[in-house]
Amino acid sequence: MNDPSNAGLEPGLYIVATPIGNLGDLSPRAAAVLAGADLIAVEDSRVTAKLLHHIGTKRPMTPYHDHNADQVRPGLIARMGREAIALVSDAGTPLISDPGFKLVRDARAAGHRVTTIPGPCAxxxxxxxxxxxxxxxxxxxxxxxxxxxxxxxxxxxxxxxxxxxxxxxxxxxxxxxxxxxxxxxxxxxxxxxxxxxxxxxxxxxxxxxxxxxxxxxxxxxxxxxxxAPPGPRPAASADDADTLLREALTRMSTGSAASEVAKATGLPRRDLYARALAMKDEA
Incomplete structure:
Protein backbone atom coordinates (compact mmCIF):
# COMPACT_ATOMS: atom_id res chain seq x y z
CA MET A 1 0.00 0.00 0.00
CA ASN A 2 1.28 3.47 -0.82
CA ASP A 3 2.42 5.72 2.02
CA PRO A 4 -0.06 8.61 2.50
CA SER A 5 2.86 11.08 2.36
CA ASN A 6 3.31 10.44 -1.36
CA ALA A 7 -0.32 10.87 -2.35
CA GLY A 8 0.64 13.55 -4.86
CA LEU A 9 2.87 11.27 -6.96
CA GLU A 10 1.32 9.14 -9.66
CA PRO A 11 2.71 5.63 -10.19
CA GLY A 12 5.62 5.41 -12.59
CA LEU A 13 9.33 6.17 -12.91
CA TYR A 14 10.83 9.49 -11.78
CA ILE A 15 14.36 10.26 -13.01
CA VAL A 16 15.81 12.61 -10.40
CA ALA A 17 19.01 14.62 -10.89
CA THR A 18 20.95 15.05 -7.63
CA PRO A 19 23.78 17.44 -6.67
CA ILE A 20 27.28 16.77 -8.01
CA GLY A 21 28.79 18.42 -4.95
CA ASN A 22 26.91 21.21 -3.24
CA LEU A 23 23.74 19.82 -1.65
CA GLY A 24 22.13 23.23 -2.10
CA ASP A 25 21.84 22.45 -5.82
CA LEU A 26 19.02 19.96 -5.19
CA SER A 27 15.89 21.55 -6.63
CA PRO A 28 12.72 21.87 -4.53
CA ARG A 29 10.89 19.68 -7.05
CA ALA A 30 13.56 16.97 -6.81
CA ALA A 31 13.36 17.08 -3.01
CA ALA A 32 9.58 16.72 -3.12
CA VAL A 33 9.75 13.71 -5.44
CA LEU A 34 12.39 11.97 -3.31
CA ALA A 35 10.36 12.62 -0.17
CA GLY A 36 7.21 11.23 -1.79
CA ALA A 37 8.55 8.20 -3.66
CA ASP A 38 7.51 4.71 -2.58
CA LEU A 39 11.00 3.46 -3.43
CA ILE A 40 14.28 5.02 -4.56
CA ALA A 41 16.61 3.03 -6.83
CA VAL A 42 20.15 4.11 -5.90
CA GLU A 43 23.78 3.45 -6.77
CA ASP A 44 24.93 3.55 -3.14
CA SER A 45 22.40 3.77 -0.31
CA ARG A 46 24.95 5.46 1.97
CA VAL A 47 25.32 8.37 -0.46
CA THR A 48 21.59 8.79 -1.02
CA ALA A 49 20.89 8.47 2.72
CA LYS A 50 22.99 11.61 3.31
CA LEU A 51 20.96 13.45 0.68
CA LEU A 52 17.67 12.32 2.24
CA HIS A 53 18.94 13.39 5.65
CA HIS A 54 19.73 16.82 4.17
CA ILE A 55 16.09 17.28 3.14
CA GLY A 56 14.78 15.77 6.36
CA THR A 57 13.19 12.55 5.14
CA LYS A 58 13.68 8.80 5.04
CA ARG A 59 12.47 6.59 2.20
CA PRO A 60 12.93 2.91 1.25
CA MET A 61 15.91 2.37 -1.07
CA THR A 62 17.11 -0.47 -3.27
CA PRO A 63 20.50 -0.81 -5.00
CA TYR A 64 20.47 -0.40 -8.78
CA HIS A 65 23.87 -0.39 -10.49
CA ASP A 66 25.98 -2.13 -13.15
CA HIS A 67 26.39 -5.31 -11.13
CA ASN A 68 22.75 -6.03 -10.31
CA ALA A 69 20.68 -4.04 -12.82
CA ASP A 70 19.57 -7.02 -14.91
CA GLN A 71 18.30 -8.86 -11.83
CA VAL A 72 16.63 -5.89 -10.15
CA ARG A 73 15.03 -4.24 -13.19
CA PRO A 74 12.05 -6.61 -13.71
CA GLY A 75 10.89 -6.11 -10.13
CA LEU A 76 11.13 -2.34 -10.42
CA ILE A 77 9.16 -2.39 -13.67
CA ALA A 78 6.44 -4.47 -12.04
CA ARG A 79 6.14 -2.05 -9.11
CA MET A 80 5.87 1.03 -11.36
CA GLY A 81 2.32 0.06 -12.28
CA ARG A 82 1.15 0.83 -8.75
CA GLU A 83 3.96 2.80 -7.07
CA ALA A 84 6.15 5.87 -7.62
CA ILE A 85 9.72 4.70 -8.19
CA ALA A 86 12.52 7.31 -8.17
CA LEU A 87 15.86 6.69 -9.86
CA VAL A 88 18.98 8.55 -8.72
CA SER A 89 22.72 8.27 -9.24
CA ASP A 90 25.30 9.08 -6.57
CA ALA A 91 25.76 12.49 -8.19
CA GLY A 92 24.29 14.32 -11.16
CA THR A 93 21.80 13.21 -13.78
CA PRO A 94 20.91 9.50 -13.95
CA LEU A 95 21.53 7.64 -17.25
CA ILE A 96 24.82 9.50 -17.85
CA SER A 97 27.46 6.73 -17.71
CA ASP A 98 25.19 4.36 -15.77
CA PRO A 99 22.67 1.58 -16.64
CA GLY A 100 19.60 3.74 -16.10
CA PHE A 101 18.63 3.97 -19.77
CA LYS A 102 17.58 0.31 -19.76
CA LEU A 103 15.19 0.98 -16.91
CA VAL A 104 13.65 3.87 -18.84
CA ARG A 105 13.43 1.77 -22.00
CA ASP A 106 11.66 -1.09 -20.23
CA ALA A 107 9.37 1.26 -18.30
CA ARG A 108 8.23 2.85 -21.57
CA ALA A 109 7.77 -0.56 -23.18
CA ALA A 110 5.54 -1.55 -20.26
CA GLY A 111 3.42 1.58 -20.72
CA HIS A 112 4.42 3.22 -17.44
CA ARG A 113 4.62 6.96 -16.84
CA VAL A 114 8.20 8.28 -17.07
CA THR A 115 9.02 11.73 -15.69
CA THR A 116 12.37 13.51 -15.53
CA ILE A 117 13.29 16.02 -12.84
CA PRO A 118 16.24 17.83 -14.45
CA GLY A 119 19.18 19.26 -12.57
CA PRO A 120 22.97 19.05 -12.21
CA CYS A 121 25.11 17.25 -14.79
CA ALA A 122 28.91 17.22 -14.46
CA ALA A 228 38.26 21.62 -28.20
CA PRO A 229 37.16 20.60 -31.72
CA PRO A 230 39.78 20.07 -34.44
CA GLY A 231 40.95 23.13 -36.37
CA PRO A 232 39.62 24.09 -39.80
CA ARG A 233 39.98 21.46 -42.48
CA PRO A 234 42.86 22.15 -44.90
CA ALA A 235 41.61 23.24 -48.30
CA ALA A 236 41.29 20.30 -50.69
CA SER A 237 43.55 20.44 -53.76
CA ALA A 238 42.41 19.83 -57.33
CA ASP A 239 44.19 16.47 -57.25
CA ASP A 240 42.36 15.51 -54.04
CA ALA A 241 39.03 16.42 -55.63
CA ASP A 242 39.82 14.43 -58.79
CA THR A 243 40.72 11.37 -56.74
CA LEU A 244 37.47 11.55 -54.79
CA LEU A 245 35.42 12.18 -57.94
CA ARG A 246 36.92 9.20 -59.80
CA GLU A 247 36.07 6.91 -56.91
CA ALA A 248 32.56 8.33 -56.49
CA LEU A 249 31.79 8.03 -60.24
CA THR A 250 32.35 4.27 -60.02
CA ARG A 251 29.27 3.89 -57.80
CA MET A 252 26.89 6.79 -58.45
CA SER A 253 25.65 9.31 -60.99
CA THR A 254 27.57 12.43 -61.98
CA GLY A 255 25.33 14.73 -59.94
CA SER A 256 25.46 12.54 -56.87
CA ALA A 257 29.24 12.22 -57.12
CA ALA A 258 29.61 16.00 -57.32
CA SER A 259 27.34 16.45 -54.29
CA GLU A 260 29.23 13.90 -52.21
CA VAL A 261 32.64 15.38 -52.97
CA ALA A 262 31.38 18.93 -52.40
CA LYS A 263 30.19 17.90 -48.95
CA ALA A 264 33.50 16.19 -48.16
CA THR A 265 35.78 18.97 -49.39
CA GLY A 266 33.80 22.17 -49.16
CA LEU A 267 34.49 22.89 -52.84
CA PRO A 268 31.69 24.32 -55.03
CA ARG A 269 29.36 21.61 -56.38
CA ARG A 270 29.02 23.42 -59.73
CA ASP A 271 32.79 23.24 -60.35
CA LEU A 272 32.93 19.60 -59.27
CA TYR A 273 30.00 18.70 -61.51
CA ALA A 274 31.77 20.26 -64.50
CA ARG A 275 34.96 18.39 -63.62
CA ALA A 276 33.05 15.11 -63.29
CA LEU A 277 31.49 15.59 -66.74
CA ALA A 278 34.96 16.23 -68.18
CA MET A 279 36.23 13.03 -66.56
CA LYS A 280 33.44 11.01 -68.15
CA ASP A 281 34.27 12.51 -71.57
CA GLU A 282 37.94 11.64 -71.10
CA ALA A 283 37.16 8.04 -70.22
Missing amino acids: AVAALTLTGLPTDRFLFVGFLPAKEKARGEAIAEIAAVRATLIFYESGPRLGATLAALAAGLGEREAGVAREISKTFEECVTDTLSALAARYAEAPPKGEIVIVV
Whole structure:
Protein backbone atom coordinates (compact mmCIF):
# COMPACT_ATOMS: atom_id res chain seq x y z
CA MET A 1 0.00 0.00 0.00
CA ASN A 2 1.28 3.47 -0.82
CA ASP A 3 2.42 5.72 2.02
CA PRO A 4 -0.06 8.61 2.50
CA SER A 5 2.86 11.08 2.36
CA ASN A 6 3.31 10.44 -1.36
CA ALA A 7 -0.32 10.87 -2.35
CA GLY A 8 0.64 13.55 -4.86
CA LEU A 9 2.87 11.27 -6.96
CA GLU A 10 1.32 9.14 -9.66
CA PRO A 11 2.71 5.63 -10.19
CA GLY A 12 5.62 5.41 -12.59
CA LEU A 13 9.33 6.17 -12.91
CA TYR A 14 10.83 9.49 -11.78
CA ILE A 15 14.36 10.26 -13.01
CA VAL A 16 15.81 12.61 -10.40
CA ALA A 17 19.01 14.62 -10.89
CA THR A 18 20.95 15.05 -7.63
CA PRO A 19 23.78 17.44 -6.67
CA ILE A 20 27.28 16.77 -8.01
CA GLY A 21 28.79 18.42 -4.95
CA ASN A 22 26.91 21.21 -3.24
CA LEU A 23 23.74 19.82 -1.65
CA GLY A 24 22.13 23.23 -2.10
CA ASP A 25 21.84 22.45 -5.82
CA LEU A 26 19.02 19.96 -5.19
CA SER A 27 15.89 21.55 -6.63
CA PRO A 28 12.72 21.87 -4.53
CA ARG A 29 10.89 19.68 -7.05
CA ALA A 30 13.56 16.97 -6.81
CA ALA A 31 13.36 17.08 -3.01
CA ALA A 32 9.58 16.72 -3.12
CA VAL A 33 9.75 13.71 -5.44
CA LEU A 34 12.39 11.97 -3.31
CA ALA A 35 10.36 12.62 -0.17
CA GLY A 36 7.21 11.23 -1.79
CA ALA A 37 8.55 8.20 -3.66
CA ASP A 38 7.51 4.71 -2.58
CA LEU A 39 11.00 3.46 -3.43
CA ILE A 40 14.28 5.02 -4.56
CA ALA A 41 16.61 3.03 -6.83
CA VAL A 42 20.15 4.11 -5.90
CA GLU A 43 23.78 3.45 -6.77
CA ASP A 44 24.93 3.55 -3.14
CA SER A 45 22.40 3.77 -0.31
CA ARG A 46 24.95 5.46 1.97
CA VAL A 47 25.32 8.37 -0.46
CA THR A 48 21.59 8.79 -1.02
CA ALA A 49 20.89 8.47 2.72
CA LYS A 50 22.99 11.61 3.31
CA LEU A 51 20.96 13.45 0.68
CA LEU A 52 17.67 12.32 2.24
CA HIS A 53 18.94 13.39 5.65
CA HIS A 54 19.73 16.82 4.17
CA ILE A 55 16.09 17.28 3.14
CA GLY A 56 14.78 15.77 6.36
CA THR A 57 13.19 12.55 5.14
CA LYS A 58 13.68 8.80 5.04
CA ARG A 59 12.47 6.59 2.20
CA PRO A 60 12.93 2.91 1.25
CA MET A 61 15.91 2.37 -1.07
CA THR A 62 17.11 -0.47 -3.27
CA PRO A 63 20.50 -0.81 -5.00
CA TYR A 64 20.47 -0.40 -8.78
CA HIS A 65 23.87 -0.39 -10.49
CA ASP A 66 25.98 -2.13 -13.15
CA HIS A 67 26.39 -5.31 -11.13
CA ASN A 68 22.75 -6.03 -10.31
CA ALA A 69 20.68 -4.04 -12.82
CA ASP A 70 19.57 -7.02 -14.91
CA GLN A 71 18.30 -8.86 -11.83
CA VAL A 72 16.63 -5.89 -10.15
CA ARG A 73 15.03 -4.24 -13.19
CA PRO A 74 12.05 -6.61 -13.71
CA GLY A 75 10.89 -6.11 -10.13
CA LEU A 76 11.13 -2.34 -10.42
CA ILE A 77 9.16 -2.39 -13.67
CA ALA A 78 6.44 -4.47 -12.04
CA ARG A 79 6.14 -2.05 -9.11
CA MET A 80 5.87 1.03 -11.36
CA GLY A 81 2.32 0.06 -12.28
CA ARG A 82 1.15 0.83 -8.75
CA GLU A 83 3.96 2.80 -7.07
CA ALA A 84 6.15 5.87 -7.62
CA ILE A 85 9.72 4.70 -8.19
CA ALA A 86 12.52 7.31 -8.17
CA LEU A 87 15.86 6.69 -9.86
CA VAL A 88 18.98 8.55 -8.72
CA SER A 89 22.72 8.27 -9.24
CA ASP A 90 25.30 9.08 -6.57
CA ALA A 91 25.76 12.49 -8.19
CA GLY A 92 24.29 14.32 -11.16
CA THR A 93 21.80 13.21 -13.78
CA PRO A 94 20.91 9.50 -13.95
CA LEU A 95 21.53 7.64 -17.25
CA ILE A 96 24.82 9.50 -17.85
CA SER A 97 27.46 6.73 -17.71
CA ASP A 98 25.19 4.36 -15.77
CA PRO A 99 22.67 1.58 -16.64
CA GLY A 100 19.60 3.74 -16.10
CA PHE A 101 18.63 3.97 -19.77
CA LYS A 102 17.58 0.31 -19.76
CA LEU A 103 15.19 0.98 -16.91
CA VAL A 104 13.65 3.87 -18.84
CA ARG A 105 13.43 1.77 -22.00
CA ASP A 106 11.66 -1.09 -20.23
CA ALA A 107 9.37 1.26 -18.30
CA ARG A 108 8.23 2.85 -21.57
CA ALA A 109 7.77 -0.56 -23.18
CA ALA A 110 5.54 -1.55 -20.26
CA GLY A 111 3.42 1.58 -20.72
CA HIS A 112 4.42 3.22 -17.44
CA ARG A 113 4.62 6.96 -16.84
CA VAL A 114 8.20 8.28 -17.07
CA THR A 115 9.02 11.73 -15.69
CA THR A 116 12.37 13.51 -15.53
CA ILE A 117 13.29 16.02 -12.84
CA PRO A 118 16.24 17.83 -14.45
CA GLY A 119 19.18 19.26 -12.57
CA PRO A 120 22.97 19.05 -12.21
CA CYS A 121 25.11 17.25 -14.79
CA ALA A 122 28.91 17.22 -14.46
CA ALA A 123 29.47 17.05 -18.23
CA VAL A 124 27.49 20.21 -18.97
CA ALA A 125 28.79 22.01 -15.88
CA ALA A 126 32.40 21.36 -16.95
CA LEU A 127 31.65 22.50 -20.49
CA THR A 128 30.44 25.84 -19.16
CA LEU A 129 33.60 26.31 -17.08
CA THR A 130 36.23 25.76 -19.76
CA GLY A 131 35.41 28.51 -22.24
CA LEU A 132 35.56 26.03 -25.13
CA PRO A 133 32.95 26.02 -27.94
CA THR A 134 29.50 24.94 -26.76
CA ASP A 135 27.51 25.01 -30.01
CA ARG A 136 28.25 21.33 -30.72
CA PHE A 137 29.58 18.81 -28.22
CA LEU A 138 29.92 15.05 -27.92
CA PHE A 139 29.75 13.28 -24.56
CA VAL A 140 32.12 10.31 -24.73
CA GLY A 141 32.10 9.20 -21.10
CA PHE A 142 34.93 6.99 -19.83
CA LEU A 143 37.54 5.82 -22.32
CA PRO A 144 38.70 2.17 -22.14
CA ALA A 145 41.36 1.47 -19.52
CA LYS A 146 43.60 -0.64 -21.78
CA GLU A 147 46.03 1.32 -23.95
CA LYS A 148 45.21 -0.30 -27.30
CA ALA A 149 41.43 -0.03 -26.88
CA ARG A 150 41.77 3.54 -25.62
CA GLY A 151 43.81 4.53 -28.67
CA GLU A 152 41.26 2.96 -31.01
CA ALA A 153 38.39 4.78 -29.28
CA ILE A 154 40.20 8.11 -29.60
CA ALA A 155 40.92 7.47 -33.29
CA GLU A 156 37.19 6.93 -33.93
CA ILE A 157 36.31 10.41 -32.70
CA ALA A 158 39.40 12.35 -33.83
CA ALA A 159 37.63 13.86 -36.85
CA VAL A 160 34.41 14.80 -35.04
CA ARG A 161 33.94 18.54 -35.39
CA ALA A 162 32.62 19.15 -31.91
CA THR A 163 33.89 19.76 -28.40
CA LEU A 164 34.56 16.41 -26.71
CA ILE A 165 33.66 15.63 -23.09
CA PHE A 166 35.15 12.73 -21.11
CA TYR A 167 34.83 11.45 -17.55
CA GLU A 168 37.96 10.22 -15.80
CA SER A 169 39.38 9.22 -12.43
CA GLY A 170 42.40 10.83 -10.78
CA PRO A 171 44.85 7.90 -11.07
CA ARG A 172 44.16 7.53 -14.84
CA LEU A 173 44.10 11.25 -15.69
CA GLY A 174 47.72 11.71 -16.77
CA ALA A 175 47.73 8.65 -19.05
CA THR A 176 44.39 9.62 -20.59
CA LEU A 177 45.53 13.18 -21.31
CA ALA A 178 48.74 11.84 -22.92
CA ALA A 179 46.71 9.46 -25.08
CA LEU A 180 44.37 12.28 -26.11
CA ALA A 181 47.34 14.48 -27.03
CA ALA A 182 48.81 11.67 -29.13
CA GLY A 183 45.53 10.85 -30.86
CA LEU A 184 43.98 14.29 -31.28
CA GLY A 185 46.98 16.58 -31.62
CA GLU A 186 47.76 19.77 -29.77
CA ARG A 187 44.25 20.97 -28.97
CA GLU A 188 43.07 23.30 -26.26
CA ALA A 189 41.46 21.46 -23.36
CA GLY A 190 40.24 21.82 -19.80
CA VAL A 191 40.30 19.61 -16.71
CA ALA A 192 37.47 20.32 -14.26
CA ARG A 193 37.18 18.74 -10.83
CA GLU A 194 35.33 19.19 -7.55
CA ILE A 195 32.60 21.04 -9.47
CA SER A 196 30.28 23.04 -7.17
CA LYS A 197 32.39 22.11 -4.11
CA THR A 198 34.61 24.34 -1.97
CA PHE A 199 37.76 23.55 -3.95
CA GLU A 200 36.27 23.65 -7.45
CA GLU A 201 39.03 23.81 -10.04
CA CYS A 202 39.17 24.16 -13.81
CA VAL A 203 42.60 24.21 -15.47
CA THR A 204 42.83 25.03 -19.17
CA ASP A 205 45.86 24.53 -21.45
CA THR A 206 46.94 22.35 -24.36
CA LEU A 207 46.48 18.61 -24.05
CA SER A 208 50.24 17.96 -23.84
CA ALA A 209 50.71 20.64 -21.16
CA LEU A 210 47.86 19.21 -19.12
CA ALA A 211 49.28 15.69 -19.52
CA ALA A 212 52.63 16.93 -18.16
CA ARG A 213 50.94 18.77 -15.29
CA TYR A 214 49.08 15.70 -14.05
CA ALA A 215 51.62 12.99 -14.97
CA GLU A 216 53.22 12.85 -11.54
CA ALA A 217 50.51 14.49 -9.43
CA PRO A 218 47.12 12.90 -10.08
CA PRO A 219 44.32 14.87 -8.42
CA LYS A 220 41.56 13.46 -6.26
CA GLY A 221 37.86 13.54 -6.96
CA GLU A 222 35.71 12.98 -10.02
CA ILE A 223 37.12 14.64 -13.12
CA VAL A 224 35.78 15.91 -16.43
CA ILE A 225 38.05 16.49 -19.43
CA VAL A 226 36.82 18.86 -22.13
CA VAL A 227 38.67 19.02 -25.47
CA ALA A 228 38.26 21.62 -28.20
CA PRO A 229 37.16 20.60 -31.72
CA PRO A 230 39.78 20.07 -34.44
CA GLY A 231 40.95 23.13 -36.37
CA PRO A 232 39.62 24.09 -39.80
CA ARG A 233 39.98 21.46 -42.48
CA PRO A 234 42.86 22.15 -44.90
CA ALA A 235 41.61 23.24 -48.30
CA ALA A 236 41.29 20.30 -50.69
CA SER A 237 43.55 20.44 -53.76
CA ALA A 238 42.41 19.83 -57.33
CA ASP A 239 44.19 16.47 -57.25
CA ASP A 240 42.36 15.51 -54.04
CA ALA A 241 39.03 16.42 -55.63
CA ASP A 242 39.82 14.43 -58.79
CA THR A 243 40.72 11.37 -56.74
CA LEU A 244 37.47 11.55 -54.79
CA LEU A 245 35.42 12.18 -57.94
CA ARG A 246 36.92 9.20 -59.80
CA GLU A 247 36.07 6.91 -56.91
CA ALA A 248 32.56 8.33 -56.49
CA LEU A 249 31.79 8.03 -60.24
CA THR A 250 32.35 4.27 -60.02
CA ARG A 251 29.27 3.89 -57.80
CA MET A 252 26.89 6.79 -58.45
CA SER A 253 25.65 9.31 -60.99
CA THR A 254 27.57 12.43 -61.98
CA GLY A 255 25.33 14.73 -59.94
CA SER A 256 25.46 12.54 -56.87
CA ALA A 257 29.24 12.22 -57.12
CA ALA A 258 29.61 16.00 -57.32
CA SER A 259 27.34 16.45 -54.29
CA GLU A 260 29.23 13.90 -52.21
CA VAL A 261 32.64 15.38 -52.97
CA ALA A 262 31.38 18.93 -52.40
CA LYS A 263 30.19 17.90 -48.95
CA ALA A 264 33.50 16.19 -48.16
CA THR A 265 35.78 18.97 -49.39
CA GLY A 266 33.80 22.17 -49.16
CA LEU A 267 34.49 22.89 -52.84
CA PRO A 268 31.69 24.32 -55.03
CA ARG A 269 29.36 21.61 -56.38
CA ARG A 270 29.02 23.42 -59.73
CA ASP A 271 32.79 23.24 -60.35
CA LEU A 272 32.93 19.60 -59.27
CA TYR A 273 30.00 18.70 -61.51
CA ALA A 274 31.77 20.26 -64.50
CA ARG A 275 34.96 18.39 -63.62
CA ALA A 276 33.05 15.11 -63.29
CA LEU A 277 31.49 15.59 -66.74
CA ALA A 278 34.96 16.23 -68.18
CA MET A 279 36.23 13.03 -66.56
CA LYS A 280 33.44 11.01 -68.15
CA ASP A 281 34.27 12.51 -71.57
CA GLU A 282 37.94 11.64 -71.10
CA ALA A 283 37.16 8.04 -70.22
